[in-house]
Amino acid sequence: xxxxxxxxxxxxxxxxxxxxxxxxxxxxxxxxxxxxxxxxxxxxxxxxxxxxxxxxxxxxxxxxxxxxxxxxxxxxxxxxxxxxxxxxxxxxxxxxxxxxxxxxxxxxxxxxxxxxxxxxxxxxxxxxxxxxxxxxxxxxxxxxxxxxxxxxxxxxxxxxxxxxxxxxxxxxxxxxxxxxxxxxxxxxxxxxxxxxxxxxxxxxxxxxxxxxxxxxxxxxxxxxxxxxxxxxxxxxxxxxxxxxxxxxxxxxxxxxxxxxxxxxxxxxxxxxxxxxxxxxxxxxxxxxxxxxxxxxxxxxxxxxxxxxxxxxxxxxxxxxxxxxxxxxxxxxxxxxxxxxxxxx
Ligand SMILES: *Cc1c(COP(=O)(O)O)cnc(C)c1O
Numbered sequence: 001x002x003x004x005x006x007x008x009x010x011x012x013x014x015x016x017x018x019x020x021x022x023x024x025x026x027x028x029x030x031x032x033x034x035x036x037x038x039x040x041x042x043x044x045x046x047x048x049x050x051x052x053x054x055x056x057x058x059x060x061x062x063x064x065x066x067x068x069x070x071x072x073x074x075x076x077x078x079x080x081x082x083x084x085x086x087x088x089x090x091x092x093x094x095x096x097x098x099x100x101x102x103x104x105x106x107x108x109x110x111x112x113x114x115x116x117x118x119x120x121x122x123x124x125x126x127x128x129x130x131x132x133x134x135x136x137x138x139x140x141x142x143x144x145x146x147x148x149x150x151x152x153x154x155x156x157x158x159x160x161x162x163x164x165x166x167x168x169x170x171x172x173x174x175x176x177x178x179x180x181x182x183x184x185x186x187x188x189x190x191x192x193x194x195x196x197x198x199x200x201x202x203x204x205x206x207x208x209x210x211x212x213x214x215x216x217x218x219x220x221x222x223x224x225x226x227x228x229x230x231x232x233x234x235x236x237x238x239x240x241x242x243x244x245x246x247x248x249x250x251x252x253x254x255x256x257x258x259x260x261x262x263x264x265x266x267x268x269x270x271x272x273x274x275x276x277x278x279x280x281x282x283x284x285x286x287x288x289x290x291x292x293x294x295x296x297x298x299x300x301x302x303x304x305x306x307x308x309x310x311x312x313x314x315x316x317x318x319x320x321x322x323x324x325x326x327x328x329x330x331x332x333x334x335x336x337x338x339x340x341x342x343x344x
Pocket of ligand 1: 184
């Protein structure tokens with residue numbers, strides 16, 4: 001019996017999602033494992049995906065790429081979405097990383113320092129990273145991948161999706177030898193003409209739905225749970241937690257659960273957050289504190305050591321994220337270093 005909050009990572013569910021995404025896309029999936037694989041651990045996640053056939057990975061930072069290269073060995077291809085920041089060419093090359101070049105200065109730096117395999121990002125409307133289509137350079141040596149990124153992929157009917165797709169298709173014709181990579185998780189589900197040569201899913205590999213709500217085709221990979229530390233009977237009229245965040249209008253049984261905002265249980269989980277405890281979905285009570293939160297277990301048989309699921313197969317992360325006023329991405333990357341990761 002573990003008395004810690006734990007983040008369990010179900011690697012067989014991860015494998016299921018990887019294959020499900022490739023099947024829907026009809027194209028290879030190049031996993032996005034930035035931000036430590038969305039908080040789950042980039043090395044074990046990428047190794048598991050390697051065993052399932054993934055060969056090309058994306059991270060955001062050069063430093064993330066260096067860590068992943070050390071974990072995976074020389075073989076897999078690793079693209080860095082930040083591209084080639086000033087002074088980074090040497091580090092990129094030393095670790096065999098491929099920058100996704102996203103502005104003229106980066107192209108000049110990379111080619112001027114010797115060049116080599118790289119990608120190119122074209123901005124088709126997000127106005128975040130990448131060159132505008134009218135500024136897209138001609139093809140150059142080493143260019144292996146051309147990509148762009150959708151702004152509204154979680155809203156399938158948004159007209160921006162088709163506009164971006166068509167702009168990307170047009171500009172990609174300039175780079176006949178390069179792999180065309182366009183769709184993130186949401187984009188995978190927009191239809192076959194969004195897949196191009198390879199897709200680039202992140203959140204849906206980890207079980208987050210492409211439209212910000214649970215999707216039956218995907219399994220929960222991250223299971224965030226914490227133990228009951230104490231069970232108490234609170235009489236009517238008394239309050240629970242800081243600032244009397246909950247006042248009992250009837251006698252309530254309260255379980256104090258050992259996970260708080262220092263573990264990644266955002267304070268915004270209350271008042272709408274819910275956990276699953278002994279098979280029942282139960283609301284949080286009052287304020288989340290640093291190390292614990294309180295759960296209404298009135299009428300439920302609960303003992304010290306029973307585990308509450310904050311998100312996982314019985315409390316899908318998209319639902320918990322909606323309750324907390326955020327998205328699965330933020331919830332999953334908010335689980336802090338205090339919480340051990342366990343792989344199964
Ligand atoms: C994070 C990211 C992805 C993955 O997005 P998901 O919505 O998690 O699938 C793909 N491409 C780029 C450029 C990204 O920044």
